[in-house]
Amino acid sequence: MNALALPTRHDEAYRYSDLDALAGVWPVAREVLRVPAGEAAARAIVISGEAAVARHLLVDLAPGATCDLSLLNLAERFGRIAVEVRLDAGARFTLGAAQIGGGEATLEIVTEVTHAAPDAVSRQTLRSVLAGAATGSYLGKVVVARGANGTDAAQSVRAMLLSRGATANAKPELEIEADDVKCAHGCAVGELDAGALFYLASRGLPPASAKRLMLQAFLAEAFAGAAEEEALSGKALERLEALL
Amino acid sequence: MLKIHNLHATVADKPILKGLSLTINAGEIHAIMGPNGAGKSTLGYTLAGRPGYEVTEGAAQLNGVDLLALAPHERAAAGLFLGFQYPVEIPGVSFLQFLREAANAQRLGRGEPTLSGGAFLKLAREKAALLQMDMEMLKRPVNVGFSGGEKKRAEMVQMGILDPALAILDETDSGLDIDALRICGEGINAIMRRPDKAVLLITHYQRLLDVVRPDFVHVLSGGRIVRSGGPELALELEEQGYEAVAA
Numbered sequence A: 001m002n003a004l005a006l007p008t009r010h011d012e013a014y015r016y017s018d019l020d021a022l023a024g025v026w027p028v029a030r031e032v033l034r035v036p037a038g039e040a041a042a043r044a045i046v047i048s049g050e051a052a053v054a055r056h057l058l059v060d061l062a063p064g065a066t067c068d069l070s071l072l073n074l075a076e077r078f079g080r081i082a083v084e085v086r087l088d089a090g091a092r093f094t095l096g097a098a099q100i101g102g103g104e105a106t107l108e109i110v111t112e113v114t115h116a117a118p119d120a121v122s123r124q125t126l127r128s129v130l131a132g133a134a135t136g137s138y139l140g141k142v143v144v145a146r147g148a149n150g151t152d153a154a155q156s157v158r159a160m161l162l163s164r165g166a167t168a169n170a171k172p173e174l175e176i177e178a179d180d181v182k183c184a185h186g187c188a189v190g191e192l193d194a195g196a197l198f199y200l201a202s203r204g205l206p207p208a209s210a211k212r213l214m215l216q217a218f219l220a221e222a223f224a225g226a227a228e229e230e231a232l233s234g235k236a237l238e239r240l241e242a243l244l
Numbered sequence B: 001m002l003k004i005h006n007l008h009a010t011v012a013d014k015p016i017l018k019g020l021s022l023t024i025n026a027g028e029i030h031a032i033m034g035p036n037g038a039g040k041s042t043l044g045y046t047l048a049g050r051p052g053y054e055v056t057e058g059a060a061q062l063n064g065v066d067l068l069a070l071a072p073h074e075r076a077a078a079g080l081f082l083g084f085q086y087p088v089e090i091p092g093v094s095f096l097q098f099l100r101e102a103a104n105a106q107r108l109g110r111g112e113p114t115l116s117g118g119a120f121l122k123l124a125r126e127k128a129a130l131l132q133m134d135m136e137m138l139k140r141p142v143n144v145g146f147s148g149g150e151k152k153r154a155e156m157v158q159m160g161i162l163d164p165a166l167a168i169l170d171e172t173d174s175g176l177d178i179d180a181l182r183i184c185g186e187g188i189n190a191i192m193r194r195p196d197k198a199v200l201l202i203t204h205y206q207r208l209l210d211v212v213r214p215d216f217v218h219v220l221s222g223g224r225i226v227r228s229g230g231p232e233l234a235l236e237l238e239e240q241g242y243e244a245v246a247a
Ligand SMILES: Nc1ncnc2c1ncn2[C@@H]1O[C@H](COP(=O)(O)OP(=O)(O)O)[C@@H](O)[C@H]1O
Pocket: B011, B012, B014, B016, B034, B035, B036, B037, B038, B039, B040, B041, B042, B043
């Protein structure tokens, strides 16, 4: 594929995108993170603000390398983070990602994780909170190459809708060409539990505080154990408070 | 303290409360008994303002305040506490975190000064000890992984921390073993038996009433109070059953 041609609706990875907003930031530079054999890297990407933002990260993990990646997508109009990961033998990739949006925001996180050699592990946790008429999408493809036996890949994808007008798209996808592979994915779109909100209210918590507490707990699953857990949670909380 | 007049309420368009009237004065403990499905929990939820419980007629006042005009959190600030028959589990939200926010939101709502972190912890520790509950449990997510008895004790700890004027306790005794029943009952007495407070106990069993002695007992059936009396009414119910007594 020509990396410079503007994608269309027919490109699978852009099916839910805001192509007009994307045109304004196209072409998107590829950022590269290579982790040498046996080494460990951690990286956090936060996008926010009214301007359209698109990022594209390539992660290449040599044998036995590990990478912890945290993503926080708070863009107010259009925010897209694409990540392509290639894992060599015994490498480990952990992704914790959250996107929070309101208004007319279009938020997307798109991952393609390729287990190219045996015994690599990938863990992806994605949490979305969508209010107003926002759309949040996660497209997550896991490819297990021929011979990548002993692969262990998991995706946990959950979205919380705060209004009738909000939309969540979640599309985990598996392409497996090896044997002895463990791939798990869970996917759920829901609303805050009304019984829990009433329980909190009955103790005297105003509705916005009750929602904030429950959403903080929901989002915490994305950043548990991340190097920048506190900073990321703080930024997420600030955005939540603006939306509630 | 609490004045309920001719209360009618529907749940999912189905009439459940059908003209319930009840007055509770400060310093009194009342018990409501009645068959399953009579509307006991509906009464608690309706007074606490649970969404989906629609008042179609009647009035309810707490210390002169129109409860029915308030949002659920405002009813709590006005002095109402509901002990749930089935306390709700809330993953990821700790008791201490939410109770401190709730207690301070109530205080702000009443124009009182808020509690500092230290003062709140001291209060929580004191109430946990009263209910013989390990403080560590209050650092855990709300009710998650708690046994039935632990959930009910945690409800009483919350009542102690929030210090309401009126507590409606919905089957606090169900699911408790004998020791836990005594601990909860004595907790209710310690926290709520005061001249400026009142309790409405919803229960099926005399055994709770042996610890928390009611001043008045009512029988709720078909969405109304069909009989009222003193403590002896509970004994009569236990002997003869609801049908004979309510008829
Ligand atoms: N959420 C609900 N939707 C429909 N009906 C309900 C709901 N909750 C309670 N009811 C009905 O209301 C009636 C009273 O229930 P409840 O107040 O729980 O009784 P009690 O606590 O006295 O056993 C029952 O007939 C029950 O089926």
